[in-house]
Amino acid sequence: MDNKYQKLISWVEDIKERNHCSASALLILQNDELVLEHYSGSHSNTENSLPIGQSSQFNVASARKSYLGLAVAYAIHEGKIRSLDDYAVNYFEEFDKKLLDKTTIRNLITHSHGLNEDDNGTVYREFQPGQGWAYRGINVTMMTQLVKRLYNQSVAELLRERIFLPLGYKETAWQTEENDKLVKVIIDPNEEASFNLGRSNDGSESNLHVSAREFAYWGNLHLRNGNINGKQIVPKEVIEIATQVLSPKYDNKDFPLNGAFWYVQGTPSLRSEIGERVPKGSFQIIGVTGATLLVIPEYNIVVSKMYNKRYNYEEIDGNDYLYYLREFSNIVADTFSN
Template sequence: MSDSFHGLRSHMKTMKERMKASGAALVVMKDNRVVEEWYDGFHHDRTGARSIDASSRFNVYSVRVTYIALAAAICIEEGSIRLQDPLNDYFPGVQGEATVQHLLTRCTGLKWTDGMAEVVAPPGTVLEGKRPDLVAAVIQKATGQTVREILHERLINPMGWTHTGWMGAAAENLVCDVSPLGYPTIRLGADDGTDRNLFVNARELADWGNLHVNAGMKDGKRILPEKVIRQVTTPVHRSGQPSFGYFWWLKEGQSRHPQDELGATLQDGSFQIFGASGCACLVIPEYRAFAVRLFNSLYEGYDYLADIRGFGDEVMKALHTVEQFNQERRLMSRGGNE
């Protein structure tokens, strides 16, 4: 078989240079096995930096919101939170009709300033920024547990992950963020799941995506209820707005919102999340596939939407080639047995 992933690696190399990242990682899984794994560069852009390898842990920034949303979905499935709970139940003084579901699908109609909420639109009508901090607060008020405690108990420990966690102290395998305007940095914070300091290596992030492909199963073992996975990836439709699950961008049809991050050639039912450092997770259920890429750049001087859409399209090209090869091999096998 020819190198199916040459184009995807070329895209990764081009974007690494364009966004001025010092390091990159790529893992693609299909049918529960790794079909591509690639690492390039260094932990930062100064002399003496460690090389990127399979143990390197990147700050995934907004990718973390899907972990927080999953914690919320677990609580909803277990009955401690209801989707239609008014936000006023958790944040006294909040006006309007916004619910937990509006919060998870980015359409509360609220503008928060210094901890105070102002109604600026009817709920369900306007796309707004992600507020995982508010979701984490809802979870803690409803359960008495932090996001970290819930995820370690229900997900991280059962999956056997040792390179996934909110980091409050530096470690050798943490990749620095780089920027053309400053020194390399590592963003640390509280380890309770509320801050932008979730560090993950490429293999465990791929495992995270593959858990969604398999509806909560790993190696024949039930890790999470199927309902929880379906819940976070079921679209909520709003007129004139892109399709979202719980923070995941969802692909439905060929219509495109100007802010849509999904490549044009992706299959319907695909879903994706993108983080500020250039990292992304892309799930393509129809191909039983998942792709994760990691970068460490906080540079903003490039067209990130064209980049992330291009990434999805390159993933699809590679997977299509793999599918063609597998079909040809199956046909040859049948011919040899006749």
């Protein structure tokens, strides 16, 4: 192993132990070549559980939004969504028009919509569209439902047909049944880990499981503007929609910037999950289980990192999760900038 990656591996392993994960994986692609592949631990925190390897499939939780984001980008490119600045009321007749007000599609995919939902399912407004930033789940649900209406296909069906099958992905799927390749998720370190499965495999739930390799390949598809091995799998314009800054202009410069759900590095901001040393134009998606996919076009790299602990980094050394997400991407940037 090249010594240049030792600091990065040590950091990943240190966090794995301190955060009570049973599993980790770290892969790096550079110039389409696999330059680092590291696996550690086991599928569960119980004795005799299977060791982590190439075929281990992790629950990537909210990182599934990058898959939804590409489906939305297709809809924009193909004119099913006429404009990012179309009002949401034109697409969501089931919602109160006064509540949606001037919320746009742009707001919904950049977390600037201002909508939230209480425990009873009542939707309410936290701030006016485009005037703030908040990570909520309602916009993900809305856009997932919209893609299904526009295409008469679920997000999962659309992506399987257009991307997973053409590229031969066999370790990327929304899972509803247990199998030996799935890595269990730890919620409480004092309790046995469990499978994070859904009731449906249509892409509407957080049950997407991906191997670290195919997660990296997914990032490389975006890095390569949809062209893999000389074949244009996804139109370049679709990838550009997904990964460029689409956020409205915020008065508060600390807010993160987003593409179609991806976090995108523009001018570094304090609330971004991308560290300040990461080059402009980079993009990243993360999940609450510790899954991270970082793409740095300036260095031609894709980094896939996996853990299996829900609410990673909480209360380690008094730092919040944002510190550790930023620090990981900064270490990656340092590794390749030298």
